[in-house]
Amino acid sequence: MNTLRAILFTFVAAALCGTGIVFAQSTGSGLAGAYLLRPVGARAIGLGGAYTAIANEPTGLFYNPAFSAFLPDRPQISLMTSPLEFGRTHASVVYAQSIGSQWGISAGMNSFYNGSFQATNAQGSSLGNFSNQQYDIVLGGSWRNDFFAVGANAKYLIDALTGSGSTGKTFAFDFGAKVNLIDILTFGMAIQNIGGRYDWNSITGSKDIIPFTIRAGVATEIGINQEEYVVRSTIRGEPETIQLPSTQYVLLGLDAVYNQHDKSPTLVLGAEYSPMALLAVRVGGAVFGEKSGQNKFLPLTQWGGGLSVKPTIEAIPFLFSVEYAISGDAVSGSGVAHHISLIMQF
Secondary structure (H helix, E strand, C coil): CCCHHHHHHHHHHHHHHHHHHHHHHCHHHHHHHHHHCCCCHHHHHHHCCCCCCCCHHHHHCCCHHHHHHHHHCCCCCEEEEEECCCCCEEEEEEEEEEECCCCHHHHHHHHEECCCCEECCCCCCCCEEEEEEEEEEEEEEEEECCCEEEEEEEEEEEEEECCCCCEEEEEECCCCCEEEECCCCCEEEEEEEECCCCEEECCCCCCCCCCCEEEEEEEEECCCCCEEEEEEECCCCCEEEEEEECCCCEEEEEEEEEECCCCEEEEEHHHHEEECCEEEEEEEEEEEEEEEEEEEECCCCCCCEEEECCCCCCCCEEEEEEEEEEEECCCCCCCEEEEEEEEEEE
């Protein structure tokens, strides 16, 4: 019990120290590319978006570019779809893996379709049906040693208003790091969408700056049934301890997320529990942040919950997990959204 208390105390203390960097940022303005603020991937959504330090599967590309160096050296692919009300769809596809013992690579696309709508001019005359498609294509790379990793993403963003002929395009960059503070505690930090500015092909040639995002977080995994055994080294003859991964565990993540136009960062807490190798359940949400112009505890401006099912089927030549999440969606009439992801490792 004392060990568990020490773990939790260290976890919270490190989180508060890490988020101090985020609180130092000033508030800016700009809402272009707002879809980039939506969490990606059913697992991360189920954790409320607290994924900066956890990021250990392909959709980590959208949270921390340093993630890929810690992945296995086998290709992984993640697919996500989120069918939303009013004809909207949020979808992503990502590939990632480590290369050798120190490098990682990743590539993906994140898209948001806003559905079709009837457009009119200033006089109220119909201009026909328009639709809005926003997406970004991302290439990432990372490097690591035994204690930390650093990474960067380059992304190409397109915002197309189909039917009007108007299109905005830009490049932007992400930078991130992951640090193993101690064996059970990981710190992650990333700054996203640096340099993004939509250049529109309209008559006015207008430009829209994409707001940057700074995120910092800590995560810890507490193994419940962790096993280890001792073998003798074939080289020096000395005993070596081999630890087996826990199939039962509790995972905690705490993120501070600051968007350029926010008055203050939002603190997001997420938790995942795996009672067996086949199943994991999770929940998360905002525990502190701005709501209606004021900072509040438990504003729940973002929240999520979900589960993973990880069957082992010998006839299928790859490992996979099916992820489901439910989250808040202020635009929909029901106030909720549903998300499904498929993660495969070959």
